[in-house]
Amino acid sequence: MFEWKNLFKGMMMGASDVVPGVSGGTVALLVGIYERLIAAINGLTTKDWKKHVIFLIPVGLGMGISILTLSHLISWLLEVFPVPTFFFFLGLVFAVIPLLLREAEYKQTFKVGHYLLLALAAVAVALTGLVGQDQGAVMGSLSWYDYIFLFLAGWLASSAMILPGISGSLVLLLLGAYETVIESIKTLNLPIIIVVGLGIVIGLLLTSKLIQYVFQHYRVATYAIIVGFVAGSIFVIYPGWPEDILLLVISFLCFVIGFFLAFLLGKAGENEG
Numbered sequence: 001m002f003e004w005k006n007l008f009k010g011m012m013m014g015a016s017d018v019v020p021g022v023s024g025g026t027v028a029l030l031v032g033i034y035e036r037l038i039a040a041i042n043g044l045t046t047k048d049w050k051k052h053v054i055f056l057i058p059v060g061l062g063m064g065i066s067i068l069t070l071s072h073l074i075s076w077l078l079e080v081f082p083v084p085t086f087f088f089f090l091g092l093v094f095a096v097i098p099l100l101l102r103e104a105e106y107k108q109t110f111k112v113g114h115y116l117l118l119a120l121a122a123v124a125v126a127l128t129g130l131v132g133q134d135q136g137a138v139m140g141s142l143s144w145y146d147y148i149f150l151f152l153a154g155w156l157a158s159s160a161m162i163l164p165g166i167s168g169s170l171v172l173l174l175l176g177a178y179e180t181v182i183e184s185i186k187t188l189n190l191p192i193i194i195v196v197g198l199g200i201v202i203g204l205l206l207t208s209k210l211i212q213y214v215f216q217h218y219r220v221a222t223y224a225i226i227v228g229f230v231a232g233s234i235f236v237i238y239p240g241w242p243e244d245i246l247l248l249v250i251s252f253l254c255f256v257i258g259f260f261l262a263f264l265l266g267k268a269g270e271n272e273g
Contacts, residue, residue, distance in 0.1 A: 003058055009033055010062020012265065016092075016167065017063065018070045018182075023160050023167040024063070026096055026230075029103065030265040033059070038162065038215075041208040071185040086239040087251040091258025093237065097230055099262070104223035114224040121228025126235035139180040147195050153177040154199025159207040161200070163226065170233055 013024035028034040043052035161168035172178040184192035242248040
């Protein structure tokens with residue numbers, strides 16, 4: 001029946017979706033459930049929906065637990081220890097890039113055009129990060145226009161959540177909705193949670209079909225773009241070089257921990273395979 005071992009994997013996905021670093025889709029890929037996840041989301045609209053619901057419940061429950069419990073911790077860390085926290089995210093990202101390249105078997109499959117796609121995707125994300133630097137304030141006194149914006153932000157973030165590469169939280173950060181969403185989770189602001197949640201659910205149902213199609217028909221090019229997204233997110237996440245020696249040492253240790261954690265996730269995914 002229920003595969004409760006996927007509860008922990010869902011928790012890892014949820015943790016990654018809370019922070020603007022590695023996407024839940026990347027974690028799903030690293031722990032070996034990505035293809036089943038996409039198939040299950042697509043299968044919700046088929047006659048075999050019960051089988052897919054059974055798979056999705058532990059994953060979704062784990063994600064929900066992480067998002068609800070970690071939103072406070074991540075918010076506190078970003079407020080009190082922003083530089084070491086972002087260096088931890090950087091460690092995750094730097095470790096994921098070689099893992100994704102290996103998954104794509106880039107030495108055998110990448111051509112000149114694929115490296116060009118990778119570079120263009122990286123530049124696009126890096127430039128978008130520059131545009132979205134100052135859009136982090138919590139939104140107040142929301143109008144119907146703001147709710148439409150949050151719905152669309154949830155929709156776009158959901159695409160990133162299941163696409164191995166760019167993080168859903170990073171998309172929210174670039175759009176200027178991240179602080180609002182995190183604050184709404186912390187304070188259980190149901191109107192915002194429901195609107196963003198609906199955007200995410202509808203986005204997952206529709207976007208998963210597109211993702212399944214491009215992976216089936218343009219697998220190598222898709223991986224090239226994904227790696228570019230991840231590489232470009234480095235420029236968005238990088239908080240600057242710490243001037244204080246102690247802060248530099250702590251930040252470096254956080255980077256190493258993040259790198260090692262992503263490496264372990266990759267090993268776990270290999271063992272699943």
